[in-house]
Every structure is written in C-alpha cells, then in structure tokens.
Amino acid sequence: MTVTVSPVYLFDVQRGEAAAAELWDAVTERQLADWEAEWLPELFNAIQRLHRAGVERRLWPQSRQWNWRRKVQVLQGVLAHPGFSVVCENVTQGMMIVDTTTKRCRIESQKGQHLVYVEFVANAPWNRPELVSPPRFRGIGSVLIRAAIALSQEEEFKGRIGLHSLPQANSFYANTCGMTDLGVDPNYEGLRYFEMTPEQAEAFIAKGNQP
Amino acid sequence: MTKRTMTLNLTDAEMRVLEELCAKKDLSKTALLRQALRLYQVVEARLEKGDKLFFEDDRTKEKAEVMML
Incomplete structure (x- = not known):
C-alpha cells in the first residue's frame, strides 16, 4: 500500500503553539495499533470517569463503540471508501473513512450531485474536550474536513461533502466548518445531517489559510 | 497517487450516454468512469455476499429488485 504523507x-493546547503533524491518505496497520494500544485504554479511563461522576450513559461518546480494525478490514481494497489519518508526535491523533460513491447531495441547490460523505471520523480521546480538559491537540477535525474537501475537489465534486454528526460535534460542523444543518435524519439513528456546498467549502479553506 | 492512462473504445451510443451523464453530473469522462468503477465494485461485492439490489420509490416505498444475471 502506497501512502502519501x-x-x-x-x-498544542498545553504549550500554546503550533505542532508539526502529518496527514496520511490511509488508515494503516500502524493507526490500528495506535487505536488498540493508545486510544482504547484512554477511552476506557475517560468513560470510567464519566460513569463515576454520574454522567448518564446516553451522554457518553457514541464513537466508543466503533471498532476501527473491523471497519478497515471490511473496507480493505474498496475503492469507494478511502481513509485518512493525522499523526503527530509519532502517534495517531485522528482517523476518518469516507464514501465517495454511494451518497448524493440533499441540499436543494445541489440535489443529486456527487459528494464525499464522511462515514466515520474520530479524534484520539486525549484530544476531545468533552473527555479531557484541556485537550492535548486541537485542529484535527479541521485537518480531516479539509482532506475530505480536497478529495471532493480532486474527484470533481467541487468540495461538496456531507455527514451525519454525533451530538457532541454538531456545533463544530455548523459553526467552525460553516456547513448547512439539514436537521435530524429519522432514517439515521436520529442524528443531524450536515452538508457543505462548493461555496461553503471555499469559505472554509479560505478561513484556514488566513494568517 | 500515481495514475495510469488507458485508451477506451466505445460505440457511438455508449459515448453519447457517457457525454450526457458527464453534462448532467458536471464531471469529466475520467471522473465519471472512475465513479462507475467504484460503484460496480460496491455492487459486485454486495451481490457476492448474497445481498439483493433494490430501488425504492421514495413516495410509495415500493421496492423493485434489480435483477443481476
């Protein structure tokens, strides 16, 4: 497997400065090893803290149930589902799997056009403000959304992307990414569906390029 | 990512359909055929697993199986 880095x-939140990192256009065995050896123990500790603090189970991060090894195995070699990851300080900080093929735009002005659908995206537990305060790194979600937009542009989808958001990420997609909130999707576990138009994609990229 | 070039021979009718779809979807021929290949792979994998392919009428929820022989 050839990986472009x-x-x-x-x-870096604690140091208050930028940290050099890498965007990989794949989720490899190394990411899966990081998920098993680094992410899972931290996630279990965080959930234990929530439990002991009396936080209701329905408010625990839903992505705790995602088995990245199984997802990657199932999608291995499937052209429609490329993956991406962010590595910093030699550890995987975030992962994403997208669908370039089976989903279409729902927004009225783009209806039926192709888009890159973000199937799964997650930060390492130590980067999630709802689990760790302060988080270790910020900006992983933005890097991965930019990667989805870049792929959409490369595939001639003009930056159009879509996703169903877990409740704790709704504000990130609406406010930070500037995506359109199309409301709760009753056919998808009651999650809100967000979509980004070509214009919104350009605005998001331009915002990121500002000094 | 490295890309390789190939020559594709199509009939007039096939080329017409390709061009119509490209215009409708605002995609180049290369982009459209890459999409078609991905979709073909997804459908083939599901059929091999024993799944069936259906189209559902969004209004009536009526389902029609696509026969893949």
Missing part, C-alpha cells in the same frame, strides 16, 4: 499543523 502531507505536512499539516495542529495546535
């Missing part, structure tokens, strides 16, 4: 930057 591109330089990106995250924000």
Whole structure:
C-alpha cells in the first residue's frame, strides 16, 4: 500500500503553539495499533470517569463503540471508501473513512450531485474536550474536513461533502466548518445531517489559510 | 497517487450516454468512469455476499429488485 504523507499543523493546547503533524491518505496497520494500544485504554479511563461522576450513559461518546480494525478490514481494497489519518508526535491523533460513491447531495441547490460523505471520523480521546480538559491537540477535525474537501475537489465534486454528526460535534460542523444543518435524519439513528456546498467549502479553506 | 492512462473504445451510443451523464453530473469522462468503477465494485461485492439490489420509490416505498444475471 502506497501512502502519501502531507505536512499539516495542529495546535498544542498545553504549550500554546503550533505542532508539526502529518496527514496520511490511509488508515494503516500502524493507526490500528495506535487505536488498540493508545486510544482504547484512554477511552476506557475517560468513560470510567464519566460513569463515576454520574454522567448518564446516553451522554457518553457514541464513537466508543466503533471498532476501527473491523471497519478497515471490511473496507480493505474498496475503492469507494478511502481513509485518512493525522499523526503527530509519532502517534495517531485522528482517523476518518469516507464514501465517495454511494451518497448524493440533499441540499436543494445541489440535489443529486456527487459528494464525499464522511462515514466515520474520530479524534484520539486525549484530544476531545468533552473527555479531557484541556485537550492535548486541537485542529484535527479541521485537518480531516479539509482532506475530505480536497478529495471532493480532486474527484470533481467541487468540495461538496456531507455527514451525519454525533451530538457532541454538531456545533463544530455548523459553526467552525460553516456547513448547512439539514436537521435530524429519522432514517439515521436520529442524528443531524450536515452538508457543505462548493461555496461553503471555499469559505472554509479560505478561513484556514488566513494568517 | 500515481495514475495510469488507458485508451477506451466505445460505440457511438455508449459515448453519447457517457457525454450526457458527464453534462448532467458536471464531471469529466475520467471522473465519471472512475465513479462507475467504484460503484460496480460496491455492487459486485454486495451481490457476492448474497445481498439483493433494490430501488425504492421514495413516495410509495415500493421496492423493485434489480435483477443481476
């Protein structure tokens, strides 16, 4: 498997400065090993803290049930489902799997056009403000959304992307990414569906390029 | 990612359909055929698993199986 690695930057919250990182255009065995050895123990500890603090189970991060190894195995070699990951300080900080083929735009002005659908995206537990305060790195979600937009542009979908958001990420997609909130999707576990138009994609990229 | 070039021979009718779809979807021929290949792979994998392919009428919820012989 050939992996293209591109330089990106995250924000190191504790040091208050930029941190050099890498965007990989794949989820490899190395990411899966990081998920098993680094992410899962941290996630279990975080959930234990929530449980002991009396936080209701329905408010625990839903992505705790995602088995990345199984997902990657099932989608291995499937052209429609490329993956991406962000690596910093030699550890995987975030992963994403997209669908370039089976989903279409729902927004009225783009209805029926192709888009890149973000199937699964997750930060390492130590980067999630709802689990760890302060988080270790910020900016992983933005790097991955930018990667989805870049793929959409490369596939001639003009930056159009779509996704169903877990409740704790609704504000990120609406406010940080500037995506259109199409409301709760009754056919998808009651999650809100967000979509980004070509214009919104350009605005998001331009915002990221500002000094 | 490295890309390789190939020559594709199509009939007039096939080329007409390709061009119509490209215009409708605002995609180049290369982009459209890459999409078609991905979709073919997805459908084939599901059929091999024993799944069936259906189209559902959004209004009536009526389902029609696509026969893949």
